[in-house]
Amino acid sequence: MLAPFRRESDRAPFLDFVAQRPLHLEIGFGRPHHLCDLAAQHPDARVLGFEIRRRWVRAADRRAAREGLDNLRAVEGDARPYIEQLVAPSSVEAVYILFPDPWWKKRHHKRRVFQPAFIETLGERLVPGGMLIVKTDVEAYADLIVEQFLELEGWELAGTSHADPTIAALPRSHREKKCIELGIPTYSFRFVREAR
Numbered sequence: 039m040l041a042p043f044r045r046e047s048d049r050a051p052f053l054d055f056v057a058q059r060p061l062h063l064e065i066g067f068g069r070p071h072h073l074c075d076l077a078a079q080h081p082d083a084r085v086l087g088f089e090i091r092r093r094w095v096r097a098a099d100r101r102a103a104r105e106g107l108d109n110l111r112a113v114e115g116d117a118r119p120y121i122e123q124l125v126a127p128s129s130v131e132a133v134y135i136l137f138p139d140p141w142w143k144k145r146h147h148k149r150r151v152f153q154p155a156f157i158e159t160l161g162e163r164l165v166p167g168g169m170l171i172v173k174t175d176v177e178a179y180a181d182l183i184v185e186q187f188l189e190l191e192g193w194e195l196a197g198t199s200h201a202d203p204t205i206a207a208l209p210r211s212h213r214e215k216k217c218i219e220l221g222i223p224t225y226s227f228r229f230v231r232e233a234r
């Protein structure tokens with residue numbers, strides 16, 4: 039099993055954290071604006087973030103310590119195997135994938151977090167009625183995301199853009215703040231896992 043902790047003695051507390059409800063996951067949080075604001079907004083929820091770049095994991099840990107965000111854990115590494123191995127089926131309230139790298143070159147497609155097999159995994163981890171929030175500022179990638187979902191079973195596109203009250207109420211990620219500042223259009227989606 040992968041270990042998102044350094045000492046063996048940290049295993050049980052980590053697994054206990056992941057087992058608590060409600061659980062929210064953020065994949066590729068980067069500068070942790072959304073991750074930390076989400077944890078502050080939902081003190082009763084557990085917020086678990088994954089990020090391959092160590093500096094952003096450290097930034098999340100520092101802010102969590104500074105602000106007493108005991109409900110937040112940041113894991114350094116590829117979210118895909120961690121979620122596969124550590125997160126139980128039907129245990130997650132919400133997953134956030136915000137401004138993922140599009141990786142256009144064919145040889146880089148395997149690096150995309152947005153792949154049908156992984157979306158299936160996320161669907162299994164969500165509770166019925168749980169949501170997947172996806173945002174991007176790449177129009178062609180937004181089209182591809184919707185196209186992929188239309189081919190998958192068990193999902194409903196429940197809301198798009200900030201006209202959707204659930205999307206509008208979410209904190210902004212660093213990239214989203216940058217887009218707003220620079221007047222770059224963004225595309226937001228709320229997919230809901232249908233009851234199986």
Ligand SMILES: C[S@@+](CC[C@H](N)C(=O)[O-])C[C@H]1O[C@@H](n2cnc3c(N)ncnc32)[C@H](O)[C@@H]1O
Pocket residue numbers: 065066067068069088089090091094115116117118135136137138139149151211212213214
């Ligand atoms: C374009 S940045 C967006 C950061 C942030 N979500 C935002 O909106 O500001 C994409 C982030 O995803 C991270 N990332 C890419 N693939 C990942 C993976 N498989 N697991 C975890 N993080 C990943 C990258 O390191 C990067 O920080």
